[in-house]
Amino acid sequence: MEKKITVLPGDGIGPEVVASAVRVLQVIGKRFNHTFHLGYATIGGAAIDQHNNPLPDETIELCESSDAILLGAVGGPKWDNNPPELRPEKGLLRIRKHFDLFANLRPVKAFPSLLEASPLKREVAENVDLMIVRELTGGVYFGEPRMRTENGAIDTTVYSTAEVERIVENAFELARLRGGKLCSVDKANVLETSRLWREVVEAKKKEYPDVQVEHNLVDSVAMKLITNPGHYDVVVTENMFGDILSDEASVITGSLGVLPSASIRGDNFGLYEPVHGSAPEIAGQGVANPAATILSVAMMLQYSFGLKEEAAEIERAVSAVFDDGYFTADLARDGGRILSTNEWTDKVINEIDTSF
């Protein structure tokens, strides 16, 4: 297989973790006989510095000619006081919208050797294996009007039936391939958009008799994600609730540093990035944890290229390195050995190489 990938290292630790993930990607290519062509471009703060634009046209063009995008992270204190249009995260919001990447997939799965870092008790966190499916291009993030008024401000949550249908369908498909359970999250006792959401789920579920569906209110899910996260398989929700719940869910397993994400649309095109941020305070020191970005490459292989075996191999290798007791500094623990970003990546690569 031959694929073109646009690499957007971004800011902070972005370039370091992306470099690790690219090394792993190339090793997978060699082992499984695929060719990955990489093109690099800027986004976020780096793009503001070079082009005065968090998402320059040349970046969009390069992405348009690719099969998938690998992103590091954006943001940092340097740009915190910029006007809204010149802030790093605007690049992220715009790339999602431009490419219509409406489905944000955030898997949360417990690595047994990381569980001790979880704020939750082991018995609560150990069987967690869920996927949050967040609608990413609608709702209050993009709804108009959004503005200051004479005596205050307003924002607008907007959803079309079609927008809800496509994300809900996506979630049903994922549930079918996973544990067969779907939890749809809304605030139907208060919001019109939530009542629409619930109706769409009710209508769609007739096409998926094999999927078990429940509706739950966002406040109740915010509780249950902590008291009983093992209950969930696929969780689908709108943009703003998804932002909050997926970040909440990211703490269950004890390390934000290992969580990947995918932002996809109807075809196979997608953007893959770690859940963690740009961590400017440790940038450039070679100590960042590349696991989340490496696992984001695994998601790319699976969701954009349909390469399941290759994706599974990366996941196996990452898990094996943790089980062998090797960690980056963020996961420091008794009996574990602390490696640099590059050393830890070497371990993953060795694990892949030696398993021929």
Added chain:
Amino acid sequence: MEKKITVLPGDGIGPEVVASAVRVLQVIGKRFNHTFHLGYATIGGAAIDQHNNPLPDETIELCESSDAILLGAVGGPKWDNNPPELRPEKGLLRIRKHFDLFANLRPVKAFPSLLEASPLKREVAENVDLMIVRELTGGVYFGEPRMRTENGAIDTTVYSTAEVERIVENAFELARLRGGKLCSVDKANVLETSRLWREVVEAKKKEYPDVQVEHNLVDSVAMKLITNPGHYDVVVTENMFGDILSDEASVITGSLGVLPSASIRGDNFGLYEPVHGSAPEIAGQGVANPAATILSVAMMLQYSFGLKEEAAEIERAVSAVFDDGYFTADLARDGGRILSTNEWTDKVINEIDTSF
């Protein structure tokens, strides 16, 4: 002191836990020489059944002639398929709005003898003592337009500067009386209403040089409430974020069944209710946990009547009963004795009586 209180038992376990709380209130009255006049009225499902209205006029009138309101809980499967205007929670939303109860106070404090029921590790949960201040009468809960459109639906988040100012001021005052720390939660990187919110907090903080202020994004707070809840003192946020975060925070300490809440306005009038719901599945069995409602009475004494010593006495008594190893069924644990709602309430009352 002489006060009039409207009691709204509501649905499910509401009548049982309210009966317990009223007994405790009367004992406090006797001991400290206050007279509490109680008037009963309906709300929620009970009001729909009797008056075809989740908040009947006679209930509003009785509340208007009172100094405070004690509410049990509303809702149940019986009314789940009613149209929106005839649903129990509509009574709750309308009473908040009618009485302009704009500040919802939700304290979360660890009871050492309950911590083992927490999903969090003991060391994470044990020092928690925070208060979420949620704006309760604005934002997307009441903003217009909220409706179906030709091809979808919309909701509107609206805040006036004055609405933000009064809740922020309230939170600053509380922070000053508590630990002197205020965390303001918004999504200023996306929402106009959040940028307004942040500006108001920035302006107000000049009047409170003794309060240490931080701004934090809602997604980030959703994580940190679980990884480091001990960090927080007063947390202030808008209606929808507050709904989610206050419920999330309610699981930290291991029992929703002990968390009280207050919904107040500028003067001393307020509505007090347990955080937990109507739990229809255990209603009428005499096994419900009355602690949250009893502690809501303590909040009433403190916030509406300025009776600090009386409030502290209730809190002390509840804590002592837990420490003595007496629990209701929801808190069953090794070495604990399970009591009925009434027996457990007797223990609290004895604790208050014997400490003369």
